[in-house]
Amino acid sequence: MNIDNITTNSVFLSWTHPAGNRSSYGIEVLGIPSKNLTVYSESVLVDQLVPGNYYTFSIFAIAGNGLSGLTTVNSTFTVPDVIDIMNIDNITTNSVFLSWTHPAGNRSSYGIEVLGIPSKNLTVYSESVLVDELVPGNYYTFSISAIAGNGLTGKTTVTSTFTVPDFIGNMSIDNITISSVILSWPIPAGNRSSYGLEVLGIPSKNLTVYSESVLVDELVPGNYYTFNIFAIAGNGLSGLPTVTSTFTVPDVIDIMNIDNITTNSVFLSWPIPAGNRSSYGIEVLGIPSKNLTVYSESVLVDELVPGNYYTFSIFAVAGNGFSGLPKVNSTFTGE
The missing domain is CATH 2.60.40.10 (Immunoglobulins)
Structure with a gap:
């Protein structure tokens, strides 16, 4: 007895014409569901079976008075059903979590083919699996199929994703x-x-x-x-x-004004530069030299020496200490 064209819910049986005569054939189908058939040719489609189930088929010739010959027995699983939906969750840099619905009928396991770098093949016995040891940012295709007890596989369900790219270590x-x-x-x-x-x-x-x-x-x-x-x-x-x-670096101060020059002091003022700054730095070159930090756009520089020559360099300072280009002006103090 040959078994051909196995599907999720049917098998096609065929057999050779036995020697002598017979009026019909009897077929006993053992499984869930079981059934008994009477057939008048040497082949039959047995349908309305359950996906992934195990069936035993016993066939015997029947004489006109109902006498039965010896049985010939063959068995198979039906093809498991297709998995309707496969979900991809918890995607990380090196793993994805796959889950899927229980297909109709039965199956002994699931086969998962992972296509990408690296590729792999997995056999799973539940309706979820963590696929790990993947490469960050790579594209992967996952094909899943139910497998019957004899290795027959159902149609594949396919889904794809990228893994999460890796962390950039330093900028x-x-x-x-x-x-x-x-x-x-x-x-x-x-x-x-x-x-x-x-x-x-x-x-x-x-x-x-x-x-x-x-x-x-x-x-x-x-x-x-x-x-x-x-x-x-x-x-x-x-x-x-x-x-x-x-x-960012503060902008340059366009103009520095020197006013109210006395014997021991000068008054400096300047416009607010474009953008922002947290303070101003002033370098006074002469005798005496000094360095000042100022938080407004003017300052009285005192304790100078009468008749001395002084150079004033002013620059805006950012919150992290970055200094803009200096603006320079010079004068003598009064005598």
Whole structure:
């Protein structure tokens, strides 16, 4: 007795014509459901079976008076049913968690084929599995099928995802100017399609970058900025951000005025430079020399020597101590 065309709910049986005569054939189907059939040819489609179930088929020839010959026995599993839905949850840099619905009928296990780098094949005995040891930011396709006790496999259900890109270990800030900074970072482990850069400050901005460095410009002098950078996978999944901060360099002071010159003092004033600053530094060159920190746009420099020559250099200072270019002016004190 041959078994062909096995599906989820049917099998096709065929057999050779026995020697002599018979009026019919009797077929006993043992399994769930069981059934008894009477057939008048040498083949039959046995249907309305349960996916993934084990069935035994006993066939015998029947004479006109109902006498039965010896039985021939064969058995098989039906094909397991397809898995309707496979969910991907808890995606990390090196693992994904797969879960799926219990298919109709029975199965002894599930086969999972993981396509990507690395590829792997898994056999699972429940309706969920953690697939680990993956590469950050890589694209993976997961094919799952139910497997019957004899190895017959059902149709596959397929889904895909990227893993989360890896963390960027370190971000450097270089070439800080009054309106720009250059950011650079190492290539993270695994893969990524781009980088996302969030600039927090005034102005704030969001950038997408395709290399491991970027010039962030159109910033405000002397402002404080925080830079968040993260790798992005091909489907938009983002890795954890790496964060660093800095002030831009304060702008130059355009004009410094010297007024009210006396024998031992001068009065300096200047306009507010563009952008921001936390203070001003003043370097007084002469005898005596001195260094001052000022928090407004004017200062009385006293305790000078009558008739001496003094040079005054003033520069804006950012919150982290960055200094802008100095503005220089000179004068003699009165005698």
